[in-house]
Amino acid sequence: MNYFDESLTSIHQKLVAKEMSATELAKQTIANMKETDKDVQAFITINEDEAISAAEKIDAAGVDEQNILSGIPVGIKDNLVTKGVKTTAASKMLGNFKPIYTATAVQKLTDAGMVMVGKTNMDEFAMGGSTENSAFKTTKNPWDYTKVPGGSSGGSAAAVASGQVLGALGSDTGGSIRQPASFNGIVGMKPTYGRVSRWGLIAFGSSFDQIGPFTKTVADNAAMLTAIAGQDQHDLTSSDKAVPNFAEKLDAGVAGMTIGLPTEYLGEGVDDSVKQLILAAAKTYEQLGAKVVEVSLPHTRYGVAAYYILSSSEASSNLQRFDGIRYGFRADNTKNLEDIYVQTRSQGFGDEVKRRIMLGTYSLSAGFYDAYFKKAAQVRTLMINDYTEVFKNVDLILAPTAPTTAYALGAEVNDPMTMYMNDAMTIPVNMAGLPGLSMPVGFADGMPVGMQLIGRPFDEVTVYQAANAFEKATDFHKQNPQLGGQN
Template sequence: MSLLDLRLQELHSRLEQKEITVSDLVDASLKRIRAVDGKIGAFLNIDEEGAKETAKKLQEKLDKGEKRGLLFGLPAALKDNIVTEGIVTTCASKHLENYQPIYDATVVQKLKEAESVVLGKCNMDEFAMGGSSETSAYKITRNPWNEEHVPGGSSSGSAAAVAAGEVYFALGTDTGGSIRQPASYCGVVGLKPTYGRVSRFGAVAFASSLDQIGPITKNVEDAAYVLQSIAGYDPMDSTSANVEVPNYLSALTGDVKGLRIGVPKEYLGEGIDPAVKDAVMNALKVLEGLGATWEEIALPHTEYAIASYYIIASSEASSNLARFDGIRYGVRSANASSLLEVYEKSRSEGFGPEVKRRIMLGTYALSSGYYDAYYLKAQKVRTLIKQDFDRAFEQVDVIIGPTTPTPAFKIGELIDDPLTMYLNDVCTVPVSLAGMPAISVPCGMVNGLPVGMQVIGKAFDEATILRVAHAFEQSTEFHKLRPSL
């Protein structure tokens, strides 16, 4: 068994007993990356020298018997839209191919305080726009379970790196499902915290009212450890919520007796693969066996979520990406002969097709004469979707459904069909619009590919969704399955 297959507590016990060193953990991770990442393509940048130096410093601290951080010695990876001081941060775009930040994102600072070891930066869809890694300017990441299939996105590399056993955990960002969807496709755990629970300072913005940073791990307990380390108020982020952070680890009791589960009929209807539906229904039976009850509920405005989301997200992207003009940020075109051409050609050459598509859609939705008809109406629909959840949570404690309508699709299958690609977010987008927390946990296999169950909770009640996901996980074996690479 690889060291990276062990639970955090098991690793810390071995470190304390001097059975292994922090360098052993880092070396095991680097060895695994060298062995499999040529096939998977999870990483864009590996800071091997920095990781080894950090490992030595942490080992010296351990040898002195000093107090350890919560994530002490654990090799981790970051999605490449989370800025890291001195390490190139590209957002998988040609526009930022040489961008070396001069500061760390707040979550990176918190990982360092928790004494994790950041190994490198992971591939993603360009500027987090996509659901398959196929919009990356550099490479396509492949699903460790079947290399002909996508790993999901936009946190493609983060999920694939964890599933392939290359790192202990990874951080991703979730705007409309970009942590949960790849976690489902890759058979790992992905947690989107409540909007405002984790600081966005240092995350390159896609859609500022939707973006959230969260963990991707091999099991629920580890997700609780990582969330405990990165959550909390940050004065550097104006959208950060000054809400007390509970002890997430104490929530993992395994007890769900009397828990009320709502199952939206909209999440199990048309467009959901019957095999995925069966896997979720079987998961509900497991929770029933643990003492929970479930009932069908309605979230009537779900059908408008995709349209609302893509108008809002694209409008915010249009605004946020205006800075990448070849002057303030981004690569400047060598073919420009005037100021206007600098803007036009730098943006035309620097952005890929999907990013351009969303900028154009967002600019149109915000333009004079169309703002009220599109953007304002989408925001009103967003409020209705939030109210659907609020009403549901008056009757139930959590909401459960599939994370994605189908298992992972094949590479190239949907890249020329963006509308169908967008519909893969039908189960995750409503949660993002409402700002609720949700976790995807493996619940079955379909044709050799993993599928995930999504557990949705009330705002700032990550503790309950972690408790439910953990109880289910402890009663099943899906989280122990590993791809054969």
Template sequence: MMTIDFFDNDLTSLHNALLNKQFTASELTKATLEKIEKTDDKLHAFIMTNPEIALSQAESIDEKQDFAHVLSGLPLALKDNLATKGIETTGASKILEGFKPVYDATVVEKLNQDGAISVGKANMDEFAMGGSTETSYYSKTANAWDQTKVPGGSSGGSAAAVAAGLVPFALGSDTGGSIRQPAAFNGIVGMKPTYGRVSRWGLFAMASSLDQVGPFTRTVKDNALVLNTIAGFDIKDSTASKREVPDFTAQLTGNIKGLKIAVPKEYFGEGIDPKVATTVKAAITQLEAMGATVDEVSLPHTKYGVAAYYIIMSSEASSNLQRYDGVRYGYRADDVKNLEDLYVKTRSEGFGDEVKRRIMLGTFSLSAGAYDAFFKKAAKIRTLLIEDFNKVFANYDVIVGPTAPTVAYGLGEEVDDPTAMYLADVLTVPVNLAGLPGLSVNAGFVDGLPVGLQIIGKPFDEQTVYQTGYAFEQATRLFEQIPDIAKED
């Protein structure tokens, strides 16, 4: 049986091995599926795998010997809110159990065109609502570094799968930190691109003005390679940007001399674990030692970000989730008396508590009596946050700080305290509200658990964000540290 170590091989070396016929795409896919089957009962990173389809794709690539693209023949995981034609896609919700889309999401189409092979659907918080991957209808995912801890959320399955070496890369979605926070908790690289950089067509909508698809990888270069494939205009998505997509690997030189870095004082305020703050400050000192200039700045409206985010997100979610009604697809309640009863019973039985909570919050915020007091004010705060960022970016290249205020917490610790979980998003939600690119890379460890360093860039300047992350990563080599679960035979 072939074994493959995704810690010793990045995407480029795997590509070269396929080109040089050291192994075939079929052998690589089979080894990946065997690794998942052997390890995933400890993580629950996957809702399901699709071995027959994956192996059929791999065999086709082997027959054609089509390895022109760097991702051709390489396995990946897809968050289960990305539509996959003929493959069950549930959003980790009972209400979509058994649902098989009749089309692929645009990002899935692009990956298929470049020969990447999806081996399964990664677990997530139900409809991406949660910060710990504990609201999934199917199972709770565990952290790759400590299986008693959460992997973060909502893209916790994708992050844990990459961190544990089950797949070399995965896709997630980020509405308020759902790529960056699980990347931080699992010690890997996660990118939320600029809003509009990547098509949202085929992504289950939670909050349409905030959602963005992005990649998880072990290294910054790998992350940039994946974004090269999935970025770009899509006529099917009215919010997709027509801006030209550069080669995101072009500036990965390790040289950041003269780079101007802003560090917001608000990102080290109340609620930030002192050990996390110390670790991130040491990372910033490392960047300074490499030739960057670092100054403290202020983003004064940061403290209002969480409140504004949860009103806007819940309002958009309450509208988007109206489509799950038991009529057209998905779960349908039994023993209903009339159409209204069908709606009420289907949604009551099909949605979990967190989804119901956000639907109710959003419906209230949009109601006639609350619109001016809540939604309208939240929209104004969003504008003030954007202006804060614009003022800083007039003088600086990137903004740097912690990704999350703590390291991964225990499974079951905060799932019943929504306020505590919402407040954990304080450092990530402003980036979504402003539509900016944000990257999380591993900054070090606290008590054996990874700490995330968040790098925020100007709109459509993912290149400088990657350049900063790459320089730090190459200087520290923290990605070479491997969780124990990946060392087990």
């Protein structure tokens, strides 16, 4: 069982028709994962026994004919806690951590009948853009094993792109769902901040983090987001706005819509091949009846600098709890309390995590708070105002997801500034808390390119509507990788 040419609908129909049981599906999925993942390395933990047990319970109760998610295997990023199942955040610090509760988003998928088959690899504590910062393994891009899958949710994206699962959850702090979706040629959605509960997500930047789904198709993505969205009493930042069926207007088309094309997203630093594919997508939308206009988001150029000050500041605060006292890794042969703290954090955290803790602590320190953190927060407000103005005249914004296709493993992991700039297209969306979806827009040199659709706050319905219209007009989502080969 690989899922290259399947969808939630096609698998659901097979389950309902009893062409296969949920248990058989889980077993076949796990068998394929074990074989495929020898090369892809998308999973940290394969949840075999628990998954088969969950599938058996679904079969005993009967697959829900009205629920497209019933009995479907799913992958979960390893920074979402899962009761009794190891949750590491890809860090030595949590190498053997088994949580005592399950994250709300994961629980909602389980309640909807999805079967968690494994925990996916990621950059340590979600800090990175290539999944090379994991303490345990390096995930490969299914289209070319010499290329990165993106990050930090690279394991979830690679698991879907390589046909191991139909859907997976990731988290997005500055582009960590959308950028790997672009690099892997699949659909990835970062919902509006507050649309999905963050309870049970191991925090990186609390005012930026959002959980969202990876899938092969827009319709599948909308179905998964519908299942996980909604207010949660455990998360006071979760919104009380009503959750629509995000698939309700999938087939409504884009006729009459106005789509903005920001000049700042098509300038210096964006590969010409990427730029041409985005311009071609704009023409496709015009042919489908939308109006495409040029817009400006002038403070975009400050986004990367402001984001890394703000998110690192929040990270330095959030990661204080990992001190070797309460849970997680503790260094051996320490002499006193201070030594426990110093040695535990020195040995337990990787270089990128230490880099961001140091940057954040510096930005929050006396004498520098006003110069750095406060200024960055003011820039964030200016960026929010840019979007507010643009959305007075457009329904959506169309932009590249990333400035390039997936780059070679090892090419940028030792060059933090270059790696940070890869997020220049995605960071502004997190700064403003907006919904953003990446989907395939074509190929360059045999590698997928993603386009980003950015919507008004809590208007994921329109984002999905426009994404589905493009998907129906093209066949990029039907292209599958020759695993690790020349594509």
